[in-house]
Amino acid sequence: MRESRIYTPEAIEDESLPGLPGANDDPLKPWDKTTVVGARVPRIDGQDRVGGTAVYTRDISLPGMLHGVIVRSPHAHAMVKRIDVTAARAMPGVHAIVTTESPEAKIPWTLTARGAMSQLFDPHCRYEGEEVAAVAAETLPQAADAARAIVVEYETLPAIVDYAAAAKPDAPKVHAAGNLPSPPRTTQRGNVDAAFATAAAVVERTYHTSCELHTPLETHGSVAQWDSGDLKVWDSTQGVYAVRAGLAQALKLPISSVRVASPYMGGGFGSKLELGKYTVIAAVLARLTGRAVKCVLTREESLRCVGNRPANTITVKVAAGKDGRLLAIDADLVGASGAYPTGAVSGYLMLDLYTCPNVRVRESSVLINAGQARAFRAPGYPQAAWALEQAIDELAAKLGIDPVELRLKNVPTVSQSRNGLPYSSTGLADCLRKGAESFDWSASRTRAASKSHIKRGVGVAAGMWGYGGEPRATVIAKLYPDGSLNINSGAADIGTGTKTVFAQVAAEELGIAVDRVHIEHADTGTTQYAPGSGGSQTVLVNTPAVRSAVAAVKQSVLALAAAELKKDVNTLSVRDGAIVIAGETRTVPFAALRSLAQAQQVVGVGQRAPHPTDKVALPFAAHFAEVEVNTRTGEVRVVRYVAAQDSGRVMNPLTFENQVLGGVTMGIGFALTEQRIMDGPTGKLASGSWHDYKIPTAMDFPFAFTWVSVDPQDKDCNSTGAKGLGEPATIPAAAAIANAVHDAIGRRMTDAPITPAAVVSALATTGRR
Amino acid sequence: MTDRKKDPRDQQPVSRRGFLTTVSTSAAAAAVVGVAAPAAAAPAPRDDTGTVAIVLRVNGRRHRLLVEPRDRLISVLRERLGLTGAKPGCERGECGACTVLLDGVTRYSCMTLAVEAQEREITTIEGLAQGEEVSALQQAFIAEDGYQCGFCTPGQVMAAEGLLRTNTSPTVDAVRAAMSGNLCRCGAYGHIVKSVQQAAAARKTGGAK
Numbered sequence: 006m007r008e009s010r011i012y013t014p015e016a017i018e019d020e021s022l023p024g025l026p027g028a029n030d031d032p033l034k035p036w037d038k039t040t041v042v043g044a045r046v047p048r049i050d051g052q053d054r055v056g057g058t059a060v061y062t063r064d065i066s067l068p069g070m071l072h073g074v075i076v077r078s079p080h081a082h083a084m085v086k087r088i089d090v091t092a093a094r095a096m097p098g099v100h101a102i103v104t105t106e107s108p109e110a111k112i113p114w115t116l117t118a119r120g121a122m123s124q125l126f127d128p129h130c131r132y133e134g135e136e137v138a139a140v141a142a143e144t145l146p147q148a149a150d151a152a153r154a155i156v157v158e159y160e161t162l163p164a165i166v167d168y169a170a171a172a173k174p175d176a177p178k179v180h181a182a183g184n185l186p187s188p189p190r191t192t193q194r195g196n197v198d199a200a201f202a203t204a205a206a207v208v209e210r211t212y213h214t215s216c217e218l219h220t221p222l223e224t225h226g227s228v229a230q231w232d233s234g235d236l237k238v239w240d241s242t243q244g245v246y247a248v249r250a251g252l253a254q255a256l257k258l259p260i261s262s263v264r265v266a267s268p269y270m271g272g273g274f275g276s277k278l279e280l281g282k283y284t285v286i287a288a289v290l291a292r293l294t295g296r297a298v299k300c301v302l303t304r305e306e307s308l309r310c311v312g313n314r315p316a317n318t319i320t321v322k323v324a325a326g327k328d329g330r331l332l333a334i335d336a337d338l339v340g341a342s343g344a345y346p347t348g349a350v351s352g353y354l355m356l357d358l359y360t361c362p363n364v365r366v367r368e369s370s371v372l373i374n375a376g377q378a379r380a381f382r383a384p385g386y387p388q389a390a391w392a393l394e395q396a397i398d399e400l401a402a403k404l405g406i407d408p409v410e411l412r413l414k415n416v417p418t419v420s421q422s423r424n425g426l427p428y429s430s431t432g433l434a435d436c437l438r439k440g441a442e443s444f445d446w447s448a449s450r451t452r453a454a455s456k457s458h459i460k461r462g463v464g465v466a467a468g469m470w471g472y473g474g475e476p477r478a479t480v481i482a483k484l485y486p487d488g489s490l491n492i493n494s495g496a497a498d499i500g501t502g503t504k505t506v507f508a509q510v511a512a513e514e515l516g517i518a519v520d521r522v523h524i525e526h527a528d529t530g531t532t533q534y535a536p537g538s539g540g541s542q543t544v545l546v547n548t549p550a551v552r553s554a555v556a557a558v559k560q561s562v563l564a565l566a567a568a569e570l571k572k573d574v575n576t577l578s579v580r581d582g583a584i585v586i587a588g589e590t591r592t593v594p595f596a597a598l599r600s601l602a603q604a605q606q607v608v609g610v611g612q613r614a615p616h617p618t619d620k621v622a623l624p625f626a627a628h629f630a631e632v633e634v635n636t637r638t639g640e641v642r643v644v645r646y647v648a649a650q651d652s653g654r655v656m657n658p659l660t661f662e663n664q665v666l667g668g669v670t671m672g673i674g675f676a677l678t679e680q681r682i683m684d685g686p687t688g689k690l691a692s693g694s695w696h697d698y699k700i701p702t703a704m705d706f707p708f709a710f711t712w713v714s715v716d717p718q719d720k721d722c723n724s725t726g727a728k729g730l731g732e733p734a735t736i737p738a739a740a741a742i743a744n745a746v747h748d749a750i751g752r753r754m755t756d757a758p759i760t761p762a763a764v765v766s767a768l769a770t771t772g773r774r
Numbered sequence: 775m776t777d778r779k780k781d782p783r784d785q786q787p788v789s790r791r792g793f794l795t796t797v798s799t800s801a802a803a804a805a806v807v808g809v810a811a812p813a814a815a816a817p818a819p820r821d822d823t824g825t826v827a828i829v830l831r832v833n834g835r836r837h838r839l840l841v842e843p844r845d846r847l848i849s850v851l852r853e854r855l856g857l858t859g860a861k862p863g864c865e866r867g868e869c870g871a872c873t874v875l876l877d878g879v880t881r882y883s884c885m886t887l888a889v890e891a892q893e894r895e896i897t898t899i900e901g902l903a904q905g906e907e908v909s910a911l912q913q914a915f916i917a918e919d920g921y922q923c924g925f926c927t928p929g930q931v932m933a934a935e936g937l938l939r940t941n942t943s944p945t946v947d948a949v950r951a952a953m954s955g956n957l958c959r960c961g962a963y964g965h966i967v968k969s970v971q972q973a974a975a976a977r978k979t980g981g982a983k
């Protein structure tokens with residue numbers, strides 16, 4: 006309900022927080038060598054994932070549970086005049102109905118610095134799909150039938166979904182105060198205008214990217230149950246703690262009375278980092294009926310109401326000297342927030358991807374009558390990369406410098422937008438070099454042009470991710486008398502393999518097998534604080550806390566063993582689930598320690614140490630794509646791909662590779678097919694299904710795919726050496742494809758996605774087939 | 775050996791979006807899709823609440839059920855029989871998360887009426903494992919990390935099972951084509967295809983499983 010802070014400029018301030026009280030400020034030294042961490046360990050929960058036995062929120066069924074269905078505005082902009090529930094109330098199985106006229110409707114919603122902008126059920130509907138009522142009934146079909154029987158009379162208002170038009174003063178107003186909730190934000194350094202005057206080469210263009218929808222396979226949804234005034238919620242969420250905080254605030258409950266769990270969850274990509282209305286509605290209906298209520302969105306609802314990657318219009322002007330050093334970047338970024346304010350653009354790449362003394366970035370976000378944008382895998386970054394990395398490509402051509410070379414000349418070693426602090430490590434140059442080598446870049450560039458109507462082309466793009474993660478996370482580790490270990494962390498495993506990586510870290514530190522570790526996770530009632538699993542922070546924020554908790558356990562068990570075996574503790578160490586005594590061949594298994602059996606458990610608490618204050622730890626990437634463009638049909642196919650990633654230590658090559666595959670696949674969708682289409686006059690969604698909103702399938706992924714890890718052996722970022730991966734794996738992908746298309750057909754495709762129609766018309770206007 | 779040019783989808787007698795074709799009463803349509811006319815065509819006993827008594831054969835067990843004619847197979851499996859392995863990703867024939875086998879052929883269970891599935895052998899993801907022991911195909915998905923969030927996975931596994939029952943050594947392209955009706959938003963396709971190929975090899979050496 007609050008705009009998600011994870012991706013706002015304030016989030017960067019979060020990074021410099023001191024960490025939790027009692028945080029271990031003497032962090033563990035990085036491992037010298039590892040055996041379990043870094044190994045291809047299959048997921049510890051794989052059996053449940055392949056067996057259909059993993060229980061997702063969608064699968065939960067409780068005794069007496071009712072089903073909730075939400076009634077939504079069919080209009081993009083309207084005022085509810087009257088709601089009649091008489092017929093619906095009399096229908097079979099119906100237990101409760103709430104509408105804009107119920108007291109619960111007033112729960113404040115979308116809180117901003119200036120207070121609430123709306124409420125749970127708001128008679129003023131600002132987009133197609135905004136909530137106006139909800140029903141709880143015994144079965145889902147009954148609830149759906151009753152929802153359809155509710156009669157709502159609307160007065161329709163003029164709507165606007167085109168964000169360029171919405172920014173004009175005479176546009177229909179989404180909110181009374183207008184469609185520009187805050188003035189554009191300008192960030193600058195140096196003297197941009199003066200630098201352009203002296204440059205050897207300047208390029209300038211305007212780029213457009215389309216609005217993308219997250220479409221996780223599991224739609225958003227919750228199950229709510231009350232027990233003696235306490236609320237328990239199962240939610241398909243990336244962040245149980247954020248949902249708990251939001252629920253406590255919305256329902257005016259003490260935080261201690263709200264418990265949120267996210268067992269298995271079917272994907273989020275940023276759209277499930279915050280509290281959703283459906284969760285509050287489930288809780289309200291459950292309170293009214295005294296029964297558990299499940300409220301899960303349909304696919305159609307989820308396409309309208311739970312976030313998107315906003316469309317951007319980016320004008321970028323870049324200048325360089327003859328030697329290829331960047332002199333100036335001037336960027337203007339405009340994006341569509343939807344019906345409520347949220348940051349819709351990010352100019353971070355313009356500020357920090359390359360060394361450049363003169364930069365000016367202007368960022369603005371416009372309100373339109375559409376669902377509110379949410380964080381979407383590297384919010385703002387793929388859009389910015391689409392523009393900046395195509396501009397760099399164009400600049401390279403103008404200067405006659407190879408695009409890889411041009412980038413290498415401008416690799417930064419310090420973070421220019423964070424007071425010039427040095428990076429703990431920067432593998433950007435290595436990503437470019439090793440990626441180019443693996444791709445056989447030089448040879449691929451000079452291959453003779455094909456005479457057929459299928460043209461091949463290659464492209465490169467670089468990227469980085471500018472969020473270093475919250476410094477706060479707590480983990481509890483418990484060692485049991487049989488030598489098995491329980492790790493307790495609030496982090497959700499959103500499909501990245503978090504639980505498996507935690508188990509590897511624990512196993513490494515305590516010298517036990519991975520299958521001796523059990524992970525208890527993502528339940529605010531039983532597990533410890535962790536930030537939301539998003540922003541590429543899960544591994545780098547939580548694994549140091551896992552390690553620290555297990556190190557504490559190790560210390561305690563060694564102390565127990567020293568006393569029991571009458572040895573100096575400094576002569577003892579752990580290996581293969583046993584105590585090793587220096588100078589002796591015998592080992593003592595944990596399970597054989599009488600003192601451990603008597604203690605029943607040894608508990609260690611781990612806190613994450615704060616981020617280093619003198620360094621900035623961020624991940625980098627360089628991607629290389631080869632495409633085939635059919636100049637007759639305009640179809641583009643990605644046929645070969647190399648992704649080089651500097652994400653610090655590779656904790657598990659199997660899950661690491663999978664993240665990279667996923668990031669590249671999303672980039673292919675961004676570049677070639679994904680596009681939310683709204684009907685201008687009505688403001689309604691026209692691409693309201695997966696048939697009309699096309700995401701990549703198994704046919705679209707290039708099987709000539711290689712990933713290259715550039716591990717700079719970062720000793721300073723944190724005690725496990727990992728930087729983020731999820732976002733940097735997708736940031737440069739679409740831009741690399743666009744550059745490859747340019748190489749193939751000699752046309753600069755400024756608009757994403759590059760549809761067959763756009764390719765054909767680009768070719769038609771200026772020749773070369 | 776497999777014919778490289780043949781689209782594996784051609785080898786499947788029932789279309790996955792079976793609803794559209796099998797609700798047709800035309801004998802020609804039934805002949806085109808290569809199955810007997812659906813049993814739903816025969817009058818089923820109806821009670822006064824509008825429900826119909828049917829028998830579903832799921833993973834080798836028979837279940838007598840009263841269903842509404844509009845009830846889809848996916849909701850009967852999940853809500854009545856507690857078999858939540860088949861996942862509702864869209865409930866309108868777009869994603870494949872709900873894929874099951876009907877007489878050994880992949881089928882979207884969201885696009886299949888429960889009454890249509892009478893007298894067919896229905897296999898769900900829960901029917902692939904023997905107790906705690908997962909099949910060679912499922913084992914391959916674990917070994918190759920053929921998933922991320924796992925929500926599409928039961929559908930992917932069932933689509934792969936359907937493929938491997940008709941084509942024991944599919945090429946990469948045949949696997950891609952056969953799996954193209956199953957969306958994976960996490961984008962694990964690279965690993966999914968590897969899993970299916972590894973499983974095909976394992977089934978050869980270990981015998982069909």
Ligand code: FES
Pocket residue numbers: 861862863864865866867868869870871872873882883884885
């Ligand atoms: S749920 Fe059946 S195809 Fe999506």
Ligand code: FES
Pocket residue numbers: 222271272500921922923924925926927957958959960961962
């Ligand atoms: S594993 Fe998440 S959708 Fe396929």
